[in-house]
Amino acid sequence: MEEQPECPVCLQSYDGESTLPRVLSCGHTACEECLTNIPKKFPDTIRCPACTVLVKFPPQGPSALPKNIDLLRLFPSISNLTPDSTRNSKKSSFEFVARSWPDEFHAAWKDRVLLLDAVSVESQGSTESASSSRLPGCLKEGDGDGDGDSKVSLLRVGSFQRRDDGCDSVFEFGYVLRMISCLWEMEEEERDELDVIMCVKERGVSKVFGLWGDLKNGVLYLVGEKLSDFSWEEFDDSSCLAVMGMQLCEALLSLNKEGVNAGCLSVSCVKFDEFGNAFVDLIELLETGRNVYGLISEETCRKPVGALEMGLVLKRLVKNGVFMSFEVLFELLKRQNLLITQASSECLVSCSSDVWPVCFLLLMLLGGKQFSEELTESVTGVDAKKCEGKIEDLLVLYTGLMEKLSSILESKLNGKFKSMVGVLRQCCCLDPQARPVLTDLWKCNRELIMNHRLRSLFALEKKKPKKRKEFCLVLGELCRLVVVGSKELEEDLPEEGEFDKDFVGRLSVGKIKSKDLRGHQDSITGLAVGDGFLFSSSLDKNIHIWSLKDFSHVHTFKGHQDKVMALIYINGVESVCVSGDGGGGIFVWSTSFPLEEQPLRKWYEPKDWRYSGIHALAYSEDGYVYSGSGDNTIKAWSLQDGSLVCTMTGHKSVVSTLVVLNGVLYSGSWDGTVRLWSLSDHSFLTVLGEETQGIVKSILSLAADEGTLVAAYQNGDIQIWRDDTSMKSMQIQSSAILSVALNGKWLFTGGWDTTVNIQELSGDEISLECTHVGSIPGSSVVTSLLYWEGKLFAGFADKSIKVYYSGR
Structure with missing residues (x-):
């Protein structure tokens, strides 16, 4: 049985009485009641519910429109009631500018790209610019008169073709889409790390404002807040030490909440705002990770590492004020296939790996330059020639450091704060699972400045980590990115012309x-x-x-x-x-x-x-x-x-x-x-x-x-x-x-x-x-x-x- 014709609005069959068909000037039909109730945006006009064409509508209402007599006579046979199927059909499958990234990717990243004129790079000497992936800059704010501009740090995270690199295309992508294209060409792990870093908005962690592209040099930068350094030589106060220790613990706990482990810390990673509060600088943290790769490359010459080479690496790290827990260093060497011994395939890197570097930073504050010199001597004094066979023997190098810590703790604290001394010693334990957590270290620092009776009034809020993939920053892809001009990493540079070739490949169908x-x-x-x-x-x-x-x-x-x-x-x-x-x-x-x-x-x-x-x-x-x-x-x-x-x-x-x-x-x-x-x-x-x-x-x-x-x-x-x-x-x-x-x-x-x-x-x-x-x-x-x-x-x-x- 054939279906009876019905109104395209209410889907009721026409019967000539309760559902009366009326004809619009475009030729389509709808029932009188629906035409009465359809919203009229403009006076004396209506949009046809079938073809959506704007047509004249009589002021006296649909009763002035003619009835569809043919439809009432020939109930089953009508073919003009359906909307014009071609109206929303795609006219052409041709793409003038073909893009490889989906719309969802563009929507997720476009607001993270800073305006082209929002950032300016401060002039630097050619030596410094060439040997570092980090540059100073200025972020324009307010009305752009320069009074409210902020100092920022720029960290290189990607490369793209410059406008003057000889591409024969007459078309130029807009600034934002050039940055989107650069992001799309990154490895997924690199983008995931950028995503997490840019989502960190917690207390104690420096701000990351977004991404900015230097069109002149073809470099994509991560733009972060630039805070003040601290005069470590003038630091000699246990109360200040405790406050700083608490704030560092809070900052790293914030990172852990986002699924990020620092893996290592250096003196340069700790910055201070105008009120003297300590912050962990994310840009400096990534730069420190890259420096670690450079140090390892220089000391090992890309050859397998034994105890002797390990000693040289440790010496360089300590000398540069970089503190890294042993499991992170071993994991780093293992991933680069630089260990000559059979290391365990299990990765021991976790949140406990952040306790070690915090502890060493606090001890360096107590000991000053003398502490750094003595640590360097303790590493140099280990006879590495006798321990080249097994991976366990390499731990002797870290054991020497622990022995040095005990004497420093006794001499600096003079028997005071026994509970803190015990916790600090446990923080330096070689077994990550035997170390205290960051909250325990935070409590010990609090004891130095807070009366015992008031402790119960204040407690560190326990933050549940977000459900996201965890990663160690120093072991991540962003720390391994190419730094053009860097002597340490120049072996990782692509061959000459590879950037251009990649760019042409990306736009091959859109050139x-x-x-x-x-x-x-x-x-x-x-x-x-x-x-x-x-x-x-x-x-x-x-x-x-x-x-x-x-x-x-x-x-x-x-x-x-x-x-x-x-x-x-x-x-x-x-x-x-x-x-x-x-x-x-x-x-x-x-x-x-x-x-x-x-x-x-x-x-x-x-x-x-x-x-x-x-x-x-x-x-x-x-x-x-x-x-x-x-x-x-x-x-x-x-x-x-x-x-x-x-x-x-x-x-x-x-x-x-x-x-x-x-x-x-x-x-x-x-x-x-x-x-x-x-x-x-x-x-x-x-x-x-x-x-x-x-x-x-x-x-x-x-x-x-x-x-x-x-x-x-x-x-x-x-x-x-x-x-x-x-x-x-x-x-x-x-x-x-x-x-x-x-x-x-x-x-x-x-x-x-x-x-x-x-x-x-x-x-x-x-x-x-x-x-x-x-x-x-x-x-x-x-x-x-x-x-x-x-x-x-x-x-x-x-x-x-x-x-x-x-x-x-």
């Missing part, structure tokens, strides 16, 4: 090339595609035809006595090209072979004192050509004989642009508004752009595709509507936008700034994002744009046409 088409004698005014040809109009009064196969010149249409201002192609039973000129002439040209120089037919519109010619053309499938004129009107002409059908009035200035979309004619004007007209009866529907009362921004170009309408303005703004609802208004150029093209998610704009800018539209019916993808520099003012099957055609004021295309 944009261009081809010049020359022949016009004046500025290009319009572009159209059809029948395998590109049609171009110009102020030189001619229309050129170019082959889309090899872009060779095929023919020239001549006959206009005035400058040609507008051009369209019409595909039908008789495919034609229609042009309009500044004198009011509308010429129709046949595109069938053999091509003729004279038009098939032509006509002229009447002129008045306001007249300044035809500025825009559009076509509807009903057989009408629409012209936008300097007399502020829109005229509908019969394509068949050139007769004037009607004149539409309402604009207060020149009608500069016309587009047809979903049964509606959109007209843009220098008066700053977009007016909507019904194609069925040429009646006025509504107006867009009146929400900015008192501010007149001339509209110079319109583009529409799949329910999206974009208007380009004289001041460099664009405004975007979806289904006639305003979604986004923003400035993308500093000067007039003369032309705009839209194809799916790609938006192309060009104008007085001589650059073709490419935006990507994304979002849903609630929100819309307009992201700058990149730009193509031009040689002159961009006067016309057209996108077709993966190719972008641009007309310029210098008489040239360029074809931009993507390919290998």
